[in-house]
Amino acid sequence: MMAGSALFGGAPFIYPGTGLLEEMERLADAGLPNAAVLRMATTAPATYLGVAGLRGTVAVGQQADLVLLHGNPLDSIGHIRSIAGVFHRARLVMPKED
Numbered sequence: 001m002m003a004g005s006a007l008f009g010g011a012p013f014i015y016p017g018t019g020l021l022e023e024m025e026r027l028a029d030a031g032l033p034n035a036a037v038l039r040m041a042t043t044a045p046a047t048y049l050g051v052a053g054l055r056g057t058v059a060v061g062q063q064a065d066l067v068l069l070h071g072n073p074l075d076s077i078g079h080i081r082s083i084a085g086v087f088h089r090a091r092l093v094m095p096k097e098d
Contacts, residue, residue, distance in 0.1 A: 064090035
């Protein structure tokens with residue numbers, strides 16, 4: 001199972017970005033463990049799309065697209081909304097570099 005997968009079908013009321021966050025929170029509210037919810041939004045889509053060797057985990061050789069959070073989402077899935085920084089292709093894009 002993957003989080004965010006309904007977006008590609010044009011599902012109503014699913015919005016890029018915040019829609020995925022809402023979906024992840026609802027999955028946790030439904031009783032799925034936070035670790036499973038995180039896998040559903042990271043490694044599962046990478047595996048499905050055939051890019052698991054490049055994306056979906058933090059490891060040597062992976063592309064450096066990364067969201068840094070202020071809190072641990074394993075403790076509370078709500079921490080996914082507290083973004084401290086975003087790296088895209090190994091460059092800090094949020095907050096902006098000086």
